[in-house]
Amino acid sequence: IQSRLPNVGSTIFSVMSALAVQHKAVNLGQGFPDFGCDPHLLELVTEAMQQGHNQYPPMAGVPVLRQTIAQKVARLYGHQYDPETEITVTAGATQGIMCAIQCSVHPGDEVIVIEPAYDCYLPAIQLAGGIPITVSMEINEQGFSVNWAKLAAKITPKTRLIIINSPNNPTGSVLQRSDLNALADILREPHNAHVLLLSDEVYEHMVYDGAQHVSVSAHPELAKRAFVISSFGKTFHVTGWKVGYVTAPAALMTEFKKVHQFTVFTVNTPMQYGLAAYLQNTAPYENLSDFYQAKRDYFRAGLSQSRFKLLPAQGTYFQCVDYSAISDLPELAFAEWLTKEIGVAAIPVSAFYRSGMESGLVRFCFAKQEQTLALALEKLVRI
Numbered sequence: 001i002q003s004r005l006p007n008v009g010s011t012i013f014s015v016m017s018a019l020a021v022q023h024k025a026v027n028l029g030q031g032f033p034d035f036g037c038d039p040h041l042l043e044l045v046t047e048a049m050q051q052g053h054n055q056y057p058p059m060a061g062v063p064v065l066r067q068t069i070a071q072k073v074a075r076l077y078g079h080q081y082d083p084e085t086e087i088t089v090t091a092g093a094t095q096g097i098m099c100a101i102q103c104s105v106h107p108g109d110e111v112i113v114i115e116p117a118y119d120c121y122l123p124a125i126q127l128a129g130g131i132p133i134t135v136s137m138e139i140n141e142q143g144f145s146v147n148w149a150k151l152a153a154k155i156t157p158k159t160r161l162i163i164i165n166s167p168n169n170p171t172g173s174v175l176q177r178s179d180l181n182a183l184a185d186i187l188r189e190p191h192n193a194h195v196l197l198l199s200d201e202v203y204e205h206m207v208y209d210g211a212q213h214v215s216v217s218a219h220p221e222l223a224k225r226a227f228v229i230s231s232f233g234k235t236f237h238v239t240g241w242k243v244g245y246v247t248a249p250a251a252l253m254t255e256f257k258k259v260h261q262f263t264v265f266t267v268n269t270p271m272q273y274g275l276a277a278y279l280q281n282t283a284p285y286e287n288l289s290d291f292y293q294a295k296r297d298y299f300r301a302g303l304s305q306s307r308f309k310l311l312p313a314q315g316t317y318f319q320c321v322d323y324s325a326i327s328d329l330p331e332l333a334f335a336e337w338l339t340k341e342i343g344v345a346a347i348p349v350s351a352f353y354r355s356g357m358e359s360g361l362v363r364f365c366f367a368k369q370e371q372t373l374a375l376a377l378e379k380l381v382r383i
C-alpha cells in the first residue's frame, strides 16, 4: 500500500533496546525504570479486579479517577478542571497526544514543534495532514532554552497548534514561569487568537534542585487554550500500563473525546480504580523528585570521572552528554559503538530532530537501580 508515513521506521527506542539485548549491554537508552512499582499499587489494582471492576468504564474514564485527577491538579496548580467535561483518561500520554492533534489540526494547518522533540509529535501531525514547523532550542553553558522571539516569528495565520514539553525529553531542560509568560505575551496578540497549545508534562514530578514544575494548568491565560498531557507510567514506575490523562477546557475536550471514543473508546478499568485509590496518598509523587535527584546525582558524580561532558539536567530522568572528547563519530554511529563495544546503550539526540541535526550528544536514562548505574559507569569511565 501507499504509506501514509513513508519516512517512519521503528522508533529509535525500540531499535536501541533491541541492540542492547543483542549485545547484552546495560540499557540506558529507552526511558523506563528497571525496578518495580510500589507493591501497594499492585494490591490496589488486584483488589479492583477482584471486586469486579472488569467491564468497560465510561468513555472518558472512571469517575473516581477523573475526580481524583481534578483534585490533584487543583491542589498542585490551582486550576479547577471539571471532571465531567474537562478530563479524559488515555492509554498513556501517547494516545492523548495523538488524539489532541487529530482533533485540532486540519489538513494544511501548521504546528510549531520545538526541537529536539519527542518522537511521537511529528507523525501525529503528518497523519492529521498538518505541516510541522520546527524551531530549534538554543544551547549554551546553561543548557538548552527556547528563544521565544524566534518561535513567535514562525507563527502565521495557518498556525493551529504549538507543542511544548517541560520537563523536556531529551534535554532535561525545564521551562520557567518567565518562559510561560513570554509565550502568553505572544499568544495574547489578537492576530494569534487562533493558536492552541499542547503541553506535554509527563515528567511533571521530576524536577531537581528545589525547582518547581511550572504547569500550563497553573497559567490561566494559557490553560484556556491548552491540552495538558500527563502519564501515570512515568510517575509510578509502570510505563507498561499505558495510562495517562489529558485536561483541557470543555470546548477543546468535547472535540478530543470525539476522537478518543473512536480510537480506544476507553482505557482499562481495574488500573483506573487502582490508580484512583493510590492517588489518595500524595507522597509517592511528591517524593519523586527527591528519589530521582539522588539517582541523577549519583550518575553525574560517576560520569564526572569520565571523558563525557555533562549537560545540565534539571528535570526528567535523562542526562545528555557531549562525547566530542571521545569520538567524532555521528551520534547514531557513536550510540551503536557504545552499545556494541562498550556495553552501554544510549540514544542519539539527532533522533529528536526532523533534519537529524548532529550536536555531538547522546542521552542516557538514569531511571535505574544503583547497581545498574554502577555497572554502566564502570564501563563509561574506562573509555
Ligand code: PMP
Pocket (backbone or CB within 6 Å): 031, 091, 092, 093, 094, 095, 118, 165, 169, 200, 202, 230, 231, 232, 233, 234, 239, 242, 243, 244
Ligand atoms: N511524552 C514524552 C516527552 C515522553 O517521554 C513519553 C514517554 N517516553 C511520552 C510522551 C509517552 O508517554 P506514555 O508512555 O504514557 O505514552
Ligand code: GLN
Pocket (backbone or CB within 6 Å): 011, 013, 014, 029, 030, 031, 032, 169
Ligand atoms: N519515552 C521513552 C523515551 O524517551 C520511550 C517510550 C517509547 O519507547 N516509545 O525513551
